Amino acid sequence: MSENGVLCGTFFMNGDVACAEGAISAGCRFFAGYPITPATEVAERMSERLPYVGGVYVQMEDEIASMNAVLGASWTGRKAMTATSGPGFSLMMENLGLGVMLETPCVLANVQRAGPSTGLPTLVGQGDMMQARWGSHGSYEIIALVPSSPQEMFDLTITAFNLSERYRVPVLMMSDEAVGHMSEKVVIPQIAPEELVNRRRPHGGQEQYLPYKPDEDLIPPMAIVGEGYRFHVTGLTHDERGYPAMTAEAQDQLVRRLADKIRLNKKDIIRYEEVEVEDAEVIVCAYGISARIARLAVRQARAEGMRAGLLQLITVWPFAEDRIRELAQQVKAFVVPEINYGQIVLEVERCAAGKANTLLVAHMGGSVHDPQTILQAIKEAVR
Amino acid sequence: MGIKEIRIAGFGGQGVVLSGQIVGQAASIYDDGFSTLTQNYGPEARGGSCTTEVVISDEPIGYPYVQNPGVLIILSQEAYDKYRNGLSSEALMIIDPDMVKPDPSQTPAPLAIPATRMARELGRVVVANIITLGFLVAVSDIVSPEALKNSVLTSVPKGTEEFNAKAFETGYSYGLEQGKRSEVPDG
Structure with missing residues (x-):
């Protein structure tokens, strides 16, 4: 382990644990979740490890609250994540949409088990792939990564955070029980700061800052709540100030941009x-x-x-x-x-x-x- | 070296998954090879059937599941009944004779180590799986005894290393007495 509490070395670990370590290496310092097989080990590991790196772990009352807490933490400037499986993923869908609408960087790992409903809690499934794309209401684009080994659970969790910070969108890790519960050799390198992407910060004065005014690449710089910049978030369709704007024109401008910032950059995203x-x-x-x-x-x-x-x-x-x-x-x-x-x-x-x-x-x-x-x-x- | 495959099966609470993890870590980290552990268990925390499988190779592993196990450690009658058929003639089966009554017609006959009883005599029944692992590396070459012992010592709770080392040695000596069997066949 290196001085700052971030792991470094070669380990024999399962995919869920590797996901948690990937998050910590990526700079994640907040986890809110509710345990569910086969994703529980992600939460367990985060609860053990986050206190050693200055992070916060909260076990929430359910998955609805978990997703909300993750969004809130992200607005305070933390890199934040949660992990769940099918039934919990369903509960998170509403607030996943809120995360898309508020352009909130965060990572949601779904260690898939076989459904529908409670299904086979301890056994593998890949039945949430379309839910990942369309599970929340409205028109939007999302990023979802699929690891096939514990090493990829580590590596792609870092990628997930990087894409999420770059594009200001929740990123899904669509793992599965087989990979989550499989143990293999995982090489954890020291991650150099320049390998980690951090959300773009406001580049003008506080007076000029508009929280939803995008730069040329369609992505708005993001201020931290409480540091003095204008701050307003709403799930309602909003203008560049973040205030509700209940018109077809505002809807057109916002919803197109939310999708286009992903669509126009798919070459950078697709792997x-x-x-x-x-x-x-x-x-x-x-x-x-x-x-x-x-x-x-x-x-x-x-x-x-x-x-x-x-x-x-x-x-x-x-x-x-x-x-x-x-x-x-x-x-x-x-x-x-x-x-x-x-x-x-x-x-x-x-x-x-x-x-x-x-x-x-x-x-x-x-x-x-x-x-x-x-x-x-x-x-x-x-x- | 080809691929070596081991299946460990019993019920929850016997340390089945930990045993697999110790073997997998021994192969991956201390023998500097590659290994993949997969596991299968029911919703019960204890008492339900539980299986773990480890594939070991000197190359990165693609297909992660056991296809033709060279070694089986069988710790319950249910697991014995489930896994005894379809084995290759070279497969090495290890059982705890207090837990499993093997079919007398099975050839080759399984190797027996009364690990639960031996663990009780040592003073703590929870080390039965460590005794069995000591036995495993005495009767097979699936991982090196040194790698396995290192893996045991880094996998058990702090403060219990000495006791677990003793358990390992107990099983290892018992295995050497039983006579080293032929090499584990490649899967």
Whole structure:
């Protein structure tokens, strides 16, 4: 451990713990949450660790309050996060929308279990992928990352905070029970200050500052509440001063900007990994734990002489639509294994736009795919 | 070296997951290789069935689950009944004979260590899993005994290191007496 209490070294730890350590390395100093399997270990670790780095952990009465507390903490200048699973994620949806509307940097980790409802509390699912995109009401854009290993839980939590601070938007870590409860070697480097993004601060005088007046990149600089700048937040549609503005024009200006600040920067945001796609005629498009299962299926397919590749999505939102469109020109088909009854496959199909076939390999949750079922789908797809 | 796979199964409260973590950490950190631990348990904190699996390799691990375990540590009859079939003929099974009554026709017969009884005799039944791990590295090469012992000592509560080291040695000596079996087959 380094002097300031931030961890450094090589550890054997589970994904949830790695997520918490990633947050601490990213500068997160506030956590509010309510324990829920399989995300509890994130909260547990934060409750142990935050006091050593000058942070604050609050166990809230529920997930609605947790999300609110995170937004409030962020406005005081702290980097803040919470972690939950399906039922808690549902409760957080309303205030996630508030975070989008108030352009509040924060990170929400969802360690997915199988639903709907209480479902299988201790077992894996990937059924919240569309909820991540559309779960709160209204038109908006969100950023969601999907880790597939404890190391990525660490690394991508730092990325999540950085994107959140850069774009002033809540960022979702859409993990799953398998990755959260899996333990592997995690290398925790010392993170240099310049690797961490901090929200842009007001650059004019206090008199001129308008809290929702964006810079050229559509992102407004953010003052800390109580330091003297004008401060007003409301979930109502608001003008550049932050005051309610109940007109179609104000709505148009604000809601377009909230979406466009993400849409126009998707090249900077979108991340994916490719394995043997160059000559592939079938590409398995997968994310999270399913990508690791798919990797084995792709290797087996290659060993049997099929030209298969893997596109592992690391951001699911915004969706890697340009890349899928490109690949659709080249391949016969995409195979999409997911632990739900078809969510991200709809996006792949939309982008493939009839240029390539799309095959869903659905799994209802409670365990992961048998690699053979993915291999079988690859075989069908090359036929 | 190929991939080595171990499955540890029993019920909640026996230290099943901690045992897996100690083995996984020994492989990843102290033997400087790679390992992936996955676990499976029910909603109950104690008493429900509980399984942990560790895949060990000298390369980063893609597919994280056990496909053909080379070693099994079986700590309940339920786990025995669930996992005894479909094993490769080289798989090494370790049981606690006070917890598991194996099928006499099983070949090769499982190795037995009465770890719960031995732990009680040492004075604390909670170290049964550490005794079993000592036994494990005496009868197999899944991780090195030094790595496992280091991993035990950094995984147990502060102040209990000496007692746990004694538990480890107790199981290790018992294992050496039983005779070192052939190497763990690659999975």
